[in-house]
Amino acid sequence: MITTEKLSKNFSGFRALESITCQIQNGSIYGMVGSNGAGKSTFLRLITGVYKPDEGTVLIDGQPVWENPDVKKRIAYVPDELYFLAGANINRMEKMYKSMYSTFSVEKCRKLTRLFELDPKKPLNTFSKGMRRQAATLLALSIQPEYIFFDETFDGLDPVMRNLVKKLICEDVLERNATAVITSHSLRELEDTCDQLALLHKGGLVLQSDVENLKTEQYKIQAAFPQQYEKEDFEKMGITVQSFSRQGAVINMIVKGDRNAAYAKLRSLNPVLLEILPLSLEEVFTYEMDALGYTFDYE
Amino acid sequence: MKQKIRFNLGLYIEGLRQLRVSGIIGLITMVGIMLIMLISLGEYTPDKPEQFTGLNYMPWLILAFVGFMPLMMLQMFHFLNKRNASDLYHSLPHTRSTIYLSFTAAVVTWVLVLIFATVLTGLIGAWVMPERIALSYSTLLPWVLYCISASILxxxxxxxxxGLTGTLLNSIVLTALILFLPRFLLSMFIGAVESNPIFENSISNSFTASTINPVVGMVFAIFGIDYRMSTGELAIHIPTIVYGFVLGLIYFAVGGFLFCRRSSETASQSAPNRLMQAIYRILVAMTMCSVVIVLLFEETHLYSYEYDMQIYPYVIGYLAIIFVYFLYELLTTRRLKNLVKAIPTLGIIAVLNVAMYFGLVGIYNSAMNFRPAADEINSVTIRHDDFNDYGYMNYSDYVLTKIDGVKLDDQQVLKDVSYSLEQSLEMTEEDVSNIYNHDSRNQMLTPVFMEIETDGKTVMRNVYMTEDRIMQLNQAILANESCRKAWLTPPDSSYVSIYGNYSRFSDSELEAELYDQFCAEVKNADFETWFNAHNNYENAAFTFTVNYLSNGTNYGIDIPVYETVAPETVAHYYQITEEMQKEELKALTEQLRAMKEAGVTVEGNVYVYVRDDSYMVHYNNEWYLNETDTLDIPLEVLETRADGPVDAAGKVMEVSVNIWYVQDSKETSAGPEQAFASVDHYFEYPADDTTIEMLMELQEEYAGTSADTTATTG
Known part of the structure; x- marks a missing residue:
């Protein structure tokens, strides 16, 4: 399990991360979303031991990460800005990783290279951006880590490769009980892959929840009644209204709570129109942010 | 969490692998140059093996520390300059200390491979060609250690x-500052003080001298910035080698500490924070300011000028420094607004300049104020100073070197030294070049390099003394038993050549035999006789030039041999030369007679030159040879020589016989056949007045063949 407690990081007076406290369970896929400059990459660098925390702690299975080879050998990290040795090809990088990670599997590396249809002898600096990202991903997966961290990994991948990478991550999580942490600025990328999602904004963790809960806990109700009701009327009935708007006779509400109970209560008012519609994750996040007083734009 | 500093084999091998290309280029370069040199030596067979010290046998070992160590270090740790690379390496499952140690070991391994591969190639070459290469192994090992020490540094x-920066540019700038700035400043300031001839080579000591640092010392010696030690002396200077090792290991330890503390986010930043960036700026600026300060000091304290001091050169100098100051900031941070932030630091630089100037003035005044009275001086030790790099030493220098100075405590000597020092310092107060003028009694002054010991301290000074005081000093020196003994003990040397009136003396065995005889004979010689003959430049019968190895540098020492000092050696020399000349003369005579009998046609000349021991010409003439009968001319010229061996005090006849074309009258079906080789002989014979008379008769007899119609007698 990954645990951070009041994790903070400064850069020349700029507060990049502010007191992040979270837990990431083993065998889960944890997604972190946020706008550019939110602190996602900084968070990952702290967890992988690249940066030293200025305040707070980062523990993996109860052990600090910083300068701890015993923990770091169980970690693989695919950063947003990739790095390969000058003039190296996949074979050369394979040798480098093999000399640095005792769990590195050459067999798996070669299998994944074939799967991604990459030429292991061709210099990596001749690869496209997407191919370089594929190469970095397969090298990281070949380490067979217990914890794997992807920073903006899907950026530059075509839809087919994106699905392939997601599939490989899921396989590792399922087969080896690995834990994956994926950051992205796009919710859509993470929606169908992650178990948990967190939202980072201006260095702070503003939201963290199970994806299933997020999707089912909030929903949209469209209704029309013979008489006019206001938001407070519904709240008096015990319905938690996150957002309320009216267009003519039609009321649109974002409601949080038990769906069936809310439906029953509204039915008792003899609506002319009553529909319950699911929300996308984007909508969920947007309304959560509104409730918290944050406003920002998604892509 | 405290981790043990561990070495990791996997990282080490990966490091070796990453440096492979640079290493192979290094091997090709250094071993290649060695092979080229060996091949060029193998192209000819010299009379004697060429003597090599370690340095002049493989000077390109210097590439190890000026080229390949920095290249490989920067390459190995290049990841510290890029964010993405830095992130990758810092995410590896190794502590920073492990990464540092393993990668550093990889670099050092490659550099050692380069050095030892080159040395091994050279050793094999010396073993295979002993007739061409005489390698001094006692200087090779120190030179190798020197290069290793400098590489570590x-x-x-x-x-x-x-550890202090995240860009390549700043890495290079900082490295240069770390390596050179302290010694550069020391050299500048000490050099400024030592511009006063009295303090030349006197202020610095073995620790402050740039020669203690193997990198700085070698660079300064090569570029002539510091003449204190030659490159050859440096290359085997054990204190320098040890100092380099120790300092290098300290630097590595400090570098490791900084590496481990360095945050990954420093990559691609010129400095970890604004304070460090300001310090770098100040250091760069102060390096240049030191030059201006020294120039200002020289103008205000060392030299007087006819014109008033000009301010504008200094203004221009400081403006240039300010320009470079801001340019450095711009190049390293690439942000224009930082230039404004850099302005306040100029104030610190101004303060440092003032402090530096007055510090230098203080040091100079302190040296100028050292004027002990005679009763404050315990002793003086006369030493030899300033071996140049041209490989020559006279016999007096050799003696002083051998006995490491002559210590004197005679009261008269101390009085003379005290007075002369005071006088010298007074003369240099207004302008240091006044010391080269005559003193108040119109006497020229000569410097004597000495160590002056008082109760408070011991200093070195060039004390300028009058001739009469130097004579008294010499007498005191010569009364010193070690000095007298050293005079009578010529240096051990296996490489001896003889220069004398018979200049074709090139038998190395005979030369060595004569030198051994001389060394044995001179041990029992009269010291005064030899010393006076040497100092009065009396005529020597001949001169030994011996190769003398001192502190890793080969010196040639000329040792004149006087008949009054080594009569047996001189007699033996004359006997040998006379026999050699007789044999050569016989061979030439037989050849000329045979050519005449064969009736050959020739083209050549005979040149005769008669001089005395002061090289005053008494006769010279040249005859042109063009037909068979003219072959009588060299035969008759040679018969004009006087009897006995060449006398150093007498007249000498130099005869040159050149016949560059010989055509035999005998013809074959292929054409005229040349049965005789060309002739090229040079001789020196004893001559007297009879010789000159005979030559003049010969000149009349063969008047038509004289090429030089200005034949003269004098």
């Missing part, structure tokens, strides 16, 4: 720089 300096 360079590597350590680079790692300190890399």
């Amino acid at each position: 360079v590597g350590g300096a680079i790692m300190i720089a890399k």
Whole structure:
């Protein structure tokens, strides 16, 4: 399990991360979303031991990460800005990783290279951006880590490769009980892959929840009644209204709570129109942010 | 969490692998140059093996620390300059200390491979060609250790720089500052003080001298910035080698500490924070300011000028420094607004300049104020100073070197020294070049390099003394038993050549035999006789030039041999030369007679030159040879020589016989056949007045063949 407690990081007076406290369970896929400059990459660098925390702690299975080879050998990290040795090809990088990670599997590396249809002898600096990202991903997966961290990994991948990478991550999580942490600025990328999602904004963790809960806990109700009701009327009935708007006779509400109970209560008012519609994750996040007083734009 | 500093084999091998290309280029370069040199030596067979010290046998070992160590260190730790690379390496499952140690070991391994591969190639070459190469093994090992020591020092300096910055440019600038700035400043300031001839080579000591640092010392010696030690002396200077090792290891330790503390986010930043960036700026600026300060000091304290001091050169100098100051900031941070932030630091630089100037003035005044009275001086030790790099030493220098100075405590000597020092300092107060003028009694002054010991301290000074005082000093020196003994003990040397009136003396065995005889004979010679003959430049019968190895440098020492000092050696020399000349003369005579009998046609000349021991010409003429009968001319010329061996005090006849074309009258079906080789002989014979008369008769007899119609007698 990954645990951070009041994790903070400064850069020349700029507060990049502010007191992040979270837990990431083993065998889960944890997604972190946020706008550019939110602190996602900084968070990952702290967890992988690249940066030293200025305040707070980062523990993996109860052990600090910083300068701890015993923990770091169980970690693989695919950063947003990739790095390969000058003039190296996949074979050369394979040798480098093999000399640095005792769990590195050459067999798996070669299998994944074939799967991604990459030429292991061709210099990596001749690869496209997407191919370089594929190469970095397969090298990281070949380490067979217990914890794997992807920073903006899907950026530059075509839809087919994106699905392939997601599939490989899921396989590792399922087969080896690995834990994956994926950051992205796009919710859509993470929606169908992650178990948990967190939202980072201006260095702070503003939201963290199970994806299933997020999707089912909030929903949209469209209704029309013979008489006019206001938001407070519904709240008096015990319905938690996150957002309320009216267009003519039609009321649109974002409601949080038990769906069936809310439906029953509204039915008792003899609506002319009553529909319950699911929300996308984007909508969920947007309304959560509104409730918290944050406003920002998604892509 | 405290982790043990561990070495990791996997990282080490990966490091070796990453440096493979640079290493192979290094091997090809250094071993290649060695092979080229060996091949060029193998192209000819010299009379004697060429003597090599370690340095002049493989000077390109210097590439190890000026080229390949810095290249490989920067390459190995390049990841510290890029964010993405830095992130990758810092995410590896190894502590920073492990990464540092393993990668550093990889670099050092490659550099050692380069050095030892080159040395091994050279050793094999010396073993295979002993007739061409005489390698001094006692200087080779120190030179190898020197290069290793300097490499460690360079590597350590680079790692300190890399721990303090995140860009390649700043890494290089900081490395240069770490390696050179302290010694540069010391050399500048000490050099400024030592511009006063009295303090030349006197202020610095073995620790402050740039020669203690193997990198700085060698660079300064090569570029002539510091003449204190030759490159050859440096290359085997054990204190320098040890100092380099120790300092290099300290640098590596500091570099490791900084590496481990360095945050990954420093990559691609010129400095970890604004304070460090300001310090770098100040250091760069102060390096240049030191030059201006020294110039200002020289103008205000060392030299007087006819014109008033000009301010504008200094203004221009400081403006240039300010320009470079801001340019450095711009190049390293690439942000224009930082230039404004850099302005306040100029104030610190101004303060440092003032402090530096007055500090230098203080040091100079302190030296100028050292004027002990005679009763305050315990002793003086006369030493030899300033071996140049041209490989020559006279016999007096050799003696002083051998006995490491002559210590004197005679009261008269101390009085003379005290007075002369005071006088010298007074003369240089207004302008240091006044010391080269005559003193108040119109006497020229000569410097004597000495160590002056008082109760408070011991200093070195060039004390300028009048001739009469130097004579008294010499007498005191010569009364010293070690000095007298050293005079009578010529240096051990296996490489001896003889220069004398018979200049074709090139039998190395005979030369060595004569030298051994001389050394044995001179041990029992009269010291005064020899010393006076040497100092009065009396005529020597001949001169030994011996190769003398001192502190890793080969010196040639000319040792004149006087008949009054070594009569047996001189007699033996004359006997040998006379026999040699007789044999050569016989061979030439037989050849000329045979050519005449064969009736050959020739083209050549005979040149005769008669001089005395002061090289005053008494006769010279040249005859042109063009037909068979003219072959009588060289035969008759040679018969004009006087009897006995060449006398150093007498007249000498120099005869040159050249016949460059010989055509035999005998013809074959292929054409005229040349049965005789060309002739090229040069002889020196004893001559007297009879010789000259005979030559003049010969000149009349063969008037038509004289090429030089200005034949004269004098």
